Amino acid sequence: MASSSRRREMTTAVIDAAVQPAALVHPAVAAALARHEALAKRLPGHRHGWIREMREDAAAAFARAGFPTRRNEEWHYTDPRALVDTRFGEPIVAADGAVTLPGGMPDAGAPKLMFVDGRFRPDLSELAALPDGVRVESLAALLEAGDEALSLRLGSLADRSSFVALNAMLAEDGVVITCTAAPDAGARVHLVSIATASGDRPLAFHQRHVVSVAEGASLALFESAHAAGATPYFNNTVAEITLGARARMTHVRLQAEALGAFQVSTVFAHLAAGAEYDSFVLAAGARLARNEVHARLEGTGAIVHLNGAQLGDGVRHVDTTTVITHAAPACASRQTFKSVLSGRSRAVFQGKIHVHQVAQKTDGYQMNQALLLSPESEIDAKPQLEIYADDVKCSHGATVGELDANQLFYLRSRGIPAPEARAMLIEAFLADALEAVRDERLRAALADATALWWARAHAEAGA
Amino acid sequence: MATSEAMLAIEGLAATVDEKPVLKGIDLSVPAGEVHAIMGPNGSGKSTLGYVLSGREGYDVTGGSVSFRGQDLLAMEPEDRAAAGLFLAFQYPVELPGVGNANFLRQALNAVRRKRGEAELDAMQFLKLVRAKMKVLGMSEEMLKRFVNVGFSGGEKKRNEILQMAVLEPAFCVLDETDSGLDIDALKIVADGVNALRGPERGMLVITHYQRLLAYIVPDRVHVLLGGRIVRSGGPELALELEEKGYGELQQAA
Structure with missing residues (x-):
C-alpha cells in the first residue's frame, strides 16, 4: 500500500526529531508537544494504530517546523510571537452542559451545526433540519470508529506547515460533511464555532473539518465564529474541501472572534474539472487573525473565487494569505480582498498564483484594495505570480489609500x-x-458585523 | 456688471489650477429668475468656473470676489454652499460604488434641510417626493436601488444629476456641460427637467460648448469665455451666431 511507505518515512522523521538536543526546542514548541503527549490517549481513535501514527507524524512535522517566526517567508509580515508566547491549554472539561451563547449570532436561514470550544455539540445543533443529500458526521465519532475511509480524506494531516501540523496532532473534533444534493435543492448549512472564553486559563482548540461535495452536487456553507466571553483563546481550524467534477460550493465565513483572541484558519480546497468554489471571508475580530486559503484547480475548467474583507481597529492584526495553484488547463481564479484599517491596526495580503506548465489558457486575476483611515494604520501587500505555462492571462493590482x-x-x-x-x-x-456575497441573507449577516466594527472604529477616530 | 440685486455676483474672479492661471478676472452677475449661458471652446476656463463656485479643492482663488445671495461664497465650505442654495450639475458625475442612490439623495436632502432649519423627511415622505420627481424625468424607480452612477449610461448619469437638482431645489444651478454625451431624446428630457425648475426665484448658469442645449434651455443672456475672461456678452442670438461662425474670430480678436 502506498500509504504505508509514507508512514514509514514519517516514523523515521520522528526518530530524527527525537535525537535533536532538547535545548534547541523552543519552549512553546516543547509545551505544545508535551500537551500532545499528555492528551494523546484521550484523543478520539487513539486505539487505532493508523490514527496514532497519523498524529505522531503530525507531531514530528510540528517538531521539525516549530512555530513560524518572521524569518519564515510566509510569515514575514505577520509576527505570531504574541500567540506563541501565550501558554494555552486544551479544553479538559466534558463536552456537554449548558452554554451561554453570545448575542448577535446571525441567522443564516440554515440548520446550525454547533461547536463549543472546538467540540461538536449535537445537542445544540439542528441535525433534524439538515437538507436531503447532506450527511453530517462528527470527526471524533468517525475516528473513534476507526473509519479507514477517513484516512484518505484527511489528506494533508501531516502537512509540513506549523499550524496545520499543530492542528493534526491535537485535533479533537470537527465536522465531516458529505454533500450529494443537486444544485436546485439549494442545500445550506451553518457551521458555528463558539469560544466560551471564560475562566482565567487561555484555551486552544483545533477544529478539523472535512467537506466533500460530490460530482454535480451543490452546497452553501456558512461559517461563523463567535465568543461568549473575553478570556484570550486560540482557534486553530483546518478545513479540507474536495469538490468533484462540476460540483459547486459557496463558502461564506464570518470571523467575529473575541477582540483578545488568536485565530488561524487554513483551508485547502481541491477542485475537479468544471467545479466552482466561491469563498468569502469577513475578518472582523481577533487580536491576531490569519486566514490562509490554498486552492488547487486540478481539473479542466474549474473556477475559484476567493473574496473577502479585513477590518482593522485598535492594535489588531489581520492577515489573508492565499495560494492558488492552477494545475489543469482553462481554469479561472478571481480574487478581490478589501481592507479597512483604523487606529494602529495592520493588515497583510499575500496572494500567490502558481500556474503549472500544463495549465494553458489560465485566467487569473487578483485585486487587493485597502483604505487607511489613520496615519498609524498599515497594510503590507505581496502579490506573487509564478507562471510556467506560456498561454495564460494573469493580472494583479493593488490600491492603497485614503478616501477618494x-x-x-x-x-x-x-x-x-x-x-x-x-x-x-x-x-x-x-x-x-x-457585493461579492450573492446570498442576500448572508450578506445582511456580514453587514451587521461590519456595522459593529464601524461603531468601534468610528469611536476610535472620534477619541 | 455686478449689481446689488444680483443673486450671484462675480467680480474680478481669478483662479489658478496647479499654479497655472486659468481664470483671469471674470465679471458676471446673474439676477434671480434669469438663465445665463457661458459658452467657450475647450480650455477657456468654463469648468474651472463651475468648480471654483462650488468650492472644489485644488482650484485656488487668487483674486476677486463672489457674492451669493449677499453672502461671501468663497469663504464657505462646499457643503455650506449647497445648503445656501448653490448646486453644480457635474460634467462627469462621480460614481459612488456602495452608496445607494436613494440613501444618497435622502442624506443630501436632509443635510440641506437641517442646515436650513427645516424638518428632515422620513423614508416614506422622501420616497413620495422622489418618486414624483423621477416621474417627471422619465426615470425608472429601479435607479434608486442602484449605487450612485455606477453602471449608469451617460444619459442616466445626467438625468441623475437633474434628479438631485429637482430634489434639493437649489436657489441657483450651475450646469456644467450637461448636454455632453446625450443623444437628442435624452437631451430633451434633461432640458425639460431643467426648464421645469426655472422660476422667478431661481437663477441658473448653463455652461456649454455647443449651442445645441440652448435651443432647449433658452437663456436670457449669453457670455463668451475665452482665455479665462468674458470677451463678449449678448442675448440668446449670440449663441446662434457662435454656432455659425465658431470661436475662431473671437479667438483672433482676443
Whole structure:
C-alpha cells in the first residue's frame, strides 16, 4: 500500500526529531508537544494504530517546523510571537452542559451545526433540519470508529506547515460533511464555532473539518465564529474541501472572534474539472487573525473565487494569505480582498498564483484594495505570480489609500458635511466589498458585523 | 456688471489650477429668475468656473470676489454652499460604488434641510417626493436601488444629476456641460427637467460648448469665455451666431 511507505518515512522523521538536543526546542514548541503527549490517549481513535501514527507524524512535522517566526517567508509580515508566547491549554472539561451563547449570532436561514470550544455539540445543533443529500458526521465519532475511509480524506494531516501540523496532532473534533444534493435543492448549512472564553486559563482548540461535495452536487456553507466571553483563546481550524467534477460550493465565513483572541484558519480546497468554489471571508475580530486559503484547480475548467474583507481597529492584526495553484488547463481564479484599517491596526495580503506548465489558457486575476483611515494604520501587500505555462492571462493590482477626493467633493457639493461624507464612503467601501456575497441573507449577516466594527472604529477616530 | 440685486455676483474672479492661471478676472452677475449661458471652446476656463463656485479643492482663488445671495461664497465650505442654495450639475458625475442612490439623495436632502432649519423627511415622505420627481424625468424607480452612477449610461448619469437638482431645489444651478454625451431624446428630457425648475426665484448658469442645449434651455443672456475672461456678452442670438461662425474670430480678436 502506498500509504504505508509514507508512514514509514514519517516514523523515521520522528526518530530524527527525537535525537535533536532538547535545548534547541523552543519552549512553546516543547509545551505544545508535551500537551500532545499528555492528551494523546484521550484523543478520539487513539486505539487505532493508523490514527496514532497519523498524529505522531503530525507531531514530528510540528517538531521539525516549530512555530513560524518572521524569518519564515510566509510569515514575514505577520509576527505570531504574541500567540506563541501565550501558554494555552486544551479544553479538559466534558463536552456537554449548558452554554451561554453570545448575542448577535446571525441567522443564516440554515440548520446550525454547533461547536463549543472546538467540540461538536449535537445537542445544540439542528441535525433534524439538515437538507436531503447532506450527511453530517462528527470527526471524533468517525475516528473513534476507526473509519479507514477517513484516512484518505484527511489528506494533508501531516502537512509540513506549523499550524496545520499543530492542528493534526491535537485535533479533537470537527465536522465531516458529505454533500450529494443537486444544485436546485439549494442545500445550506451553518457551521458555528463558539469560544466560551471564560475562566482565567487561555484555551486552544483545533477544529478539523472535512467537506466533500460530490460530482454535480451543490452546497452553501456558512461559517461563523463567535465568543461568549473575553478570556484570550486560540482557534486553530483546518478545513479540507474536495469538490468533484462540476460540483459547486459557496463558502461564506464570518470571523467575529473575541477582540483578545488568536485565530488561524487554513483551508485547502481541491477542485475537479468544471467545479466552482466561491469563498468569502469577513475578518472582523481577533487580536491576531490569519486566514490562509490554498486552492488547487486540478481539473479542466474549474473556477475559484476567493473574496473577502479585513477590518482593522485598535492594535489588531489581520492577515489573508492565499495560494492558488492552477494545475489543469482553462481554469479561472478571481480574487478581490478589501481592507479597512483604523487606529494602529495592520493588515497583510499575500496572494500567490502558481500556474503549472500544463495549465494553458489560465485566467487569473487578483485585486487587493485597502483604505487607511489613520496615519498609524498599515497594510503590507505581496502579490506573487509564478507562471510556467506560456498561454495564460494573469493580472494583479493593488490600491492603497485614503478616501477618494472626487467622491468626497461630490457628496459635500450635495450638502453632506465632510464627516458624514467620509462615513458614507467608508460604509460604501464595505458594502461594495460585500457585493461579492450573492446570498442576500448572508450578506445582511456580514453587514451587521461590519456595522459593529464601524461603531468601534468610528469611536476610535472620534477619541 | 455686478449689481446689488444680483443673486450671484462675480467680480474680478481669478483662479489658478496647479499654479497655472486659468481664470483671469471674470465679471458676471446673474439676477434671480434669469438663465445665463457661458459658452467657450475647450480650455477657456468654463469648468474651472463651475468648480471654483462650488468650492472644489485644488482650484485656488487668487483674486476677486463672489457674492451669493449677499453672502461671501468663497469663504464657505462646499457643503455650506449647497445648503445656501448653490448646486453644480457635474460634467462627469462621480460614481459612488456602495452608496445607494436613494440613501444618497435622502442624506443630501436632509443635510440641506437641517442646515436650513427645516424638518428632515422620513423614508416614506422622501420616497413620495422622489418618486414624483423621477416621474417627471422619465426615470425608472429601479435607479434608486442602484449605487450612485455606477453602471449608469451617460444619459442616466445626467438625468441623475437633474434628479438631485429637482430634489434639493437649489436657489441657483450651475450646469456644467450637461448636454455632453446625450443623444437628442435624452437631451430633451434633461432640458425639460431643467426648464421645469426655472422660476422667478431661481437663477441658473448653463455652461456649454455647443449651442445645441440652448435651443432647449433658452437663456436670457449669453457670455463668451475665452482665455479665462468674458470677451463678449449678448442675448440668446449670440449663441446662434457662435454656432455659425465658431470661436475662431473671437479667438483672433482676443
